[in-house]
Amino acid sequence: MTIQAQLSTFNFESNSIRTLAINNEPWFVAKDVCDAIGLTNSRISLIALDEDEKGVSLIYTPSGQQEVNIISESGMYTLILRCRDAVKKGSIPHRFRKWVTAEVLPTIRKTGKYESKTSVNDRTGLRNAVNMLVSRKxxxxxxxxHLIH
Known part of the structure; x- marks a missing residue:
């Protein structure tokens, strides 16, 4: 499956997690999830997933369009459940699991998207980047x- 979709990005501690909605269901960029739970090779991690739990999406990056591996909500749970550290209280994978199941997914189910809270400083960078594109391009x-956010 190859999908071209609009991404939403949110942050978990020091990790950016890109997500998109396909048929009103949340999908996640596989590498982002693997990085957050300490799995070093996302391609190997995807082998264990069922075909309906993984796919490919075209996303826009500053350097142009790029294909990325994506995983469904079920695929994300499978990766988390296979991560031994996800049950060790206080570990980063455990905190990630709790954050996703207690905050992110309920918010997506209720509103159709997850938006992390931004500060004035966060928005200043976005505003500056948009203004630069407007003036230069x-x-x-x-x-x-919309290209940036």
Whole structure:
């Protein structure tokens, strides 16, 4: 499955987790989830998943369009359950599991998306990046914003 979709990015501690909705279901960039729970090779981790738990999506990056491996909610649970550290209280994989199941997924189910809280400083960087695209590339502000955010 190859999907081109709009990403939402949120942060867990020092990890950025990119997510997208496909048929109103949350999908996650596999590498981001693997990095968050300490799995060093996302490609190997994906081998164990069922075909309906993984796919490929085209995303836009600053260097252009890129194909990334994505995993479904079920696929993410499978990776977490196979991670031994996800049951060790206080470990990063355990905190990630708790965060996803207690905060992220309930919010996605209720609102259709998850948005991390941003500070004024977070928005300043975004605003500066959008303004730079508008001035250098001649883009319309809303188009530049959607490319970045």
């Amino acid at each position: 001649g883009l319309i502000y809303s188009d530049a914003y």
